[in-house]
Amino acid sequence: MRTPRSRALFERATRSLPGGSTRTTVYGAPYPPYLVEGDGLRVRDADGNEYRDFLGNYTALILGHAHPAVVAAVTAQVRRGSAFGAPTEVEVELAEELCRRMPSLERLRFTASGTEATMFALRAARAFTGRDLVARFERAYHGTHDVAMAGTPGVPLALRGSVVELPWGDPEGVARALAGRERDVAAIIIEPVQGAGGIRAAEPAFLAYLRELADRSGALLIFDEIISFRVGPGGVQERVGVRPDLTTLGKIIGGGYPLAAFGGRAAVMEQFDARRGGGLSHGGTYNGAPVAAAAGLATLGELTPPRYVELDRRGARLREAVARGFSAGSGGSRIEGVASLFQVWAGGSAVAPAGREPSEFWLGLLLDGFYLAPRGMGALATPATDRDVDELAAAILRRARVGETIPA
Numbered sequence: 001m002r003t004p005r006s007r008a009l010f011e012r013a014t015r016s017l018p019g020g021s022t023r024t025t026v027y028g029a030p031y032p033p034y035l036v037e038g039d040g041l042r043v044r045d046a047d048g049n050e051y052r053d054f055l056g057n058y059t060a061l062i063l064g065h066a067h068p069a070v071v072a073a074v075t076a077q078v079r080r081g082s083a084f085g086a087p088t089e090v091e092v093e094l095a096e097e098l099c100r101r102m103p104s105l106e107r108l109r110f111t112a113s114g115t116e117a118t119m120f121a122l123r124a125a126r127a128f129t130g131r132d133l134v135a136r137f138e139r140a141y142h143g144t145h146d147v148a149m150a151g152t153p154g155v156p157l158a159l160r161g162s163v164v165e166l167p168w169g170d171p172e173g174v175a176r177a178l179a180g181r182e183r184d185v186a187a188i189i190i191e192p193v194q195g196a197g198g199i200r201a202a203e204p205a206f207l208a209y210l211r212e213l214a215d216r217s218g219a220l221l222i223f224d225e226i227i228s229f230r231v232g233p234g235g236v237q238e239r240v241g242v243r244p245d246l247t248t249l250g251k252i253i254g255g256g257y258p259l260a261a262f263g264g265r266a267a268v269m270e271q272f273d274a275r276r277g278g279g280l281s282h283g284g285t286y287n288g289a290p291v292a293a294a295a296g297l298a299t300l301g302e303l304t305p306p307r308y309v310e311l312d313r314r315g316a317r318l319r320e321a322v323a324r325g326f327s328a329g330s331g332g333s334r335i336e337g338v339a340s341l342f343q344v345w346a347g348g349s350a351v352a353p354a355g356r357e358p359s360e361f362w363l364g365l366l367l368d369g370f371y372l373a374p375r376g377m378g379a380l381a382t383p384a385t386d387r388d389v390d391e392l393a394a395a396i397l398r399r400a401r402v403g404e405t406i407p408a
């Protein structure tokens with residue numbers, strides 16, 4: 001009743017977009033609110049309802065909406081030109097800043113999306129090792145290219161044999177899954193904090209085990225830090241002290257604009273060096289696009305060490321408040337997460353985004369003026385205050401339904 005314009009927009013959208021949507025993850029039954037503007041933590045929908053945004057375009061908007069530094073950088077760049085068929089200085093500056101923050105990035109390349117970043121990282125690993133097999137984890141999400149989606153409709157069946165799925169956090173299970181095939185593995189790719197699979201952080205010891213395994217077997221270790229880069233200035237790899245061969249980045253490095261990257265060991269990345277014959281081709285009309293690079297650079301410029309400490313503290317504050325409430329009697333509901341990332345497992349929320357069934361939890365939070373992913377995932381942005389976090393915790397506890405089956 002509060003969203004007639006969103007409903008009308010959705011019905012109109014179904015006539016030009018399948019299911020009324022152009023992005024699987026932003027659909028929530030019966031229809032999502034259409035957002036028209038955002039400022040800091042606040043977003044407004046087409047009917048004028050206001051929400052506090054604890055999703056931030058699926059963790060990309062770590063400074064919130066329309067941060068003045070980002071708007072200024074983007075506006076200045078747009079005036080100079082949106083993109084050229086030529087490299088620009090701003091892409092070099094962003095590359096240097098990323099290499100400075102993450103020493104494992106000896107060289108990197110920009111892409112327009114995280115999907116392309118993991119696709120090229122895996123391709124680079126296969127070309128470098130001369131092997132085909134990719135090892136990835138159960139519940140992993142690395143985007144939508146064929147290898148990342150092997151085993152789903154429309155992806156060649158043959159690709160199934162090029163991907164092996166590993167159990168999470170279980171060295172013995174990993175060894176069993178790879179038995180006899182260790183030397184066929186081109187890359188072991190892992191999200192150090194799983195995102196779409198429900199926010200869960202890998203144990204540092206498990207990441208160290210994967211490092212050893214990769215060294216022993218000659219595979220490359222790839223950290224997909226597209227979401228987890230936001231946990232600290234140098235991502236999870238800095239926090240746990242494990243150095244991958246390649247890393248993929250996205251989300252916050254574009255400051256809210258489409259930009260992602262893959263990079264790592266110079267020897268691997270030099271396959272893309274156009275000055276060498278026979279290397280890997282990596283075109284892309286919007287690779288390192290200057291508007292997005294300017295936004296990313298401005299965003300990283302705001303992300304000083306104390307900012308991360310504050311995000312960590314507020315994330316912990318939220319999780320502790322919700323966990324306290326859940327332990328006081330909300331059935332099997334629980335909250336997980338790390339740093340500024342969280343995932344609520346409540347009645348009606350599931351690993352897969354809500355399909356036909358509306359999630360009462362998600363809709364209840366919308367009614368309370370909180371915007372999260374339909375599947376119960378969220379992320380804090382720097383404009384969120386202690387009060388915002390406390391009020392979100394109270395709403396989560398109020399809206400989580402008791403006694404439903406919670407996925408393991």
Ligand SMILES: Cc1ncc(COP(=O)(O)O)c(C=O)c1O
Nearest residue numbers: 113114115141142143195226227
């Ligand atoms: C860990 C991870 N890898 C890859 C991707 C794909 O990135 P994009 O949506 O920019 O293609 C995502 C997106 O959510 C992600 O979370």
